[in-house]
Amino acid sequence: MKKRFDKLVATAVALLILILPGALSARERRGAKLGITLMDGHYIVGELIAVKLDSLLLLNLAGKDESVDVVGIRSIRIVKKSKARLGGLYGSLAGTLIGGIEVALEGGTRKEIGLGIVFGGILGWAVGLGVGAIAGTDKTIQFEGKSESDVRQALAYLRGQARIRNYK
Numbered sequence: 001m002k003k004r005f006d007k008l009v010a011t012a013v014a015l016l017i018l019i020l021p022g023a024l025s026a027r028e029r030r031g032a033k034l035g036i037t038l039m040d041g042h043y044i045v046g047e048l049i050a051v052k053l054d055s056l057l058l059l060n061l062a063g064k065d066e067s068v069d070v071v072g073i074r075s076i077r078i079v080k081k082s083k084a085r086l087g088g089l090y091g092s093l094a095g096t097l098i099g100g101i102e103v104a105l106e107g108g109t110r111k112e113i114g115l116g117i118v119f120g121g122i123l124g125w126a127v128g129l130g131v132g133a134i135a136g137t138d139k140t141i142q143f144e145g146k147s148e149s150d151v152r153q154a155l156a157y158l159r160g161q162a163r164i165r166n167y168k
Helices: 002-024 084-105 110-135 148-161
Strands: 033-038 043-051 055-060 065-069 073-079 139-142
Touching: 002 084, 033 055, 043 065, 043 148, 073 148, 084 110, 139 148
Parallel strands: none
Antiparallel strands: 033 043, 033 073, 043 055, 055 065, 073 139
């Protein structure tokens, strides 16, 4: 029984070593994808390159730089990628491991361990899917009617989301 448990743990560690480096790989930093609603009703979509003192520099969908004055912004929507798929994957992996190990430690039969793995994987997938979906929810920042200090705080937050964070 001990050897089987050791093999299970070794397999789990090997899978984690294979999966995690893909998530940790280095790549060029990208700015957040923004949807900006202007006071006149126009809507601009683009990648946030930099936050200046009184404007935002975006790379629009046509590949051109576009500067948007902060004074003319009604709201900004930060579009996030859905993390539901990744959450479901990690959740099912964790659920499979926990379900199998839990039943094995309780001295279950092979059939019971198999059921623990299956049900643990399904439950982990469902939980991970939900958590990933919540983590990928878009964020909206209202500028209209906000005080100068609130606008500065929002710009400081956006500066952290920009491709170039320390733009002068």
